[in-house]
Amino acid sequence: VSQSNYGLADFFADARRILKDQGLPAGVHELRPYVERLLANPSLFRDHLGDSPPYGMHTIGHDPETDIYALAYLREKGRASAVHDHGPHWVIYGSYTNHTDMTVWRRLDDRTREGYAEVEKAREFKLTAGHAVAFLPGDIHSIQYPDQTRYLRVTGGDVESAKTLVFDPATKTVRVEDRALGQRP
Numbered sequence: 569v570s571q572s573n574y575g576l577a578d579f580f581a582d583a584r585r586i587l588k589d590q591g592l593p594a595g596v597h598e599l600r601p602y603v604e605r606l607l608a609n610p611s612l613f614r615d616h617l618g619d620s621p622p623y624g625m626h627t628i629g630h631d632p633e634t635d636i637y638a639l640a641y642l643r644e645k646g647r648a649s650a651v652h653d654h655g656p657h658w659v660i661y662g663s664y665t666n667h668t669d670m671t672v673w674r675r676l677d678d679r680t681r682e683g684y685a686e687v688e689k690a691r692e693f694k695l696t697a698g699h700a701v702a703f704l705p706g707d708i709h710s711i712q713y714p715d716q717t718r719y720l721r722v723t724g725g726d727v728e729s730a731k732t733l734v735f736d737p738a739t740k741t742v743r744v745e746d747r748a749l750g751q752r753p
């Protein structure tokens with residue numbers, strides 16, 4: 569991937585135009601390569617967080633017109649997430665440094681039984697640095713990444729204060745997680 573100096577102001581301008589023209593969900597798919605242009609900018613994180621940012625999640629941008637958030641993640645330790653959705657929000661997930669192992673899940677049950685859910689793996693792939701993947705509202709995934717991983721999430725609305733679903737494939741259960749309480753799946 570060749571480097572760019574494409575920044576968040578550029579991205580938000582493109583996002584306003586694309587979402588206005590294409591709407592959802594087409595606009596989300598069209599936005600994905602623009603997130604990859606952000607990932608190709610070697611100073612993106614430094615421009616917003618300085619030279620030695622603390623580990624954790626940092627909101628590095630928000631566009632009021634589209635309500636798009638840009639979230640930078642700097643992870644010291646690797647981890648595997650639960651299987652989850654993003655509530656009513658779309659998310660474009662991009663690897664900035666290192667990689668994320670991505671699993672996409674498919675829900676099989678008819679959603680009529682409270683607390684019950686059957687999910688199966690639909691697709692697994694390694695999201696390497698510079699690459700982004702789009703998830704529409706309702707899409708289900710889980711992630712796993714190694715120590716010292718940096719990634720970018722661009723979200724339609726504020727996922728991190730949303731109620732999202734967390735699935736346990738082994739027990740065939742699903743529960744609501746309120747991310748506003750500081751939990752993470």
Ligand SMILES: [Fe+2]
Pocket residue numbers: 652653654659709
């Ligand atoms: Fe997620």
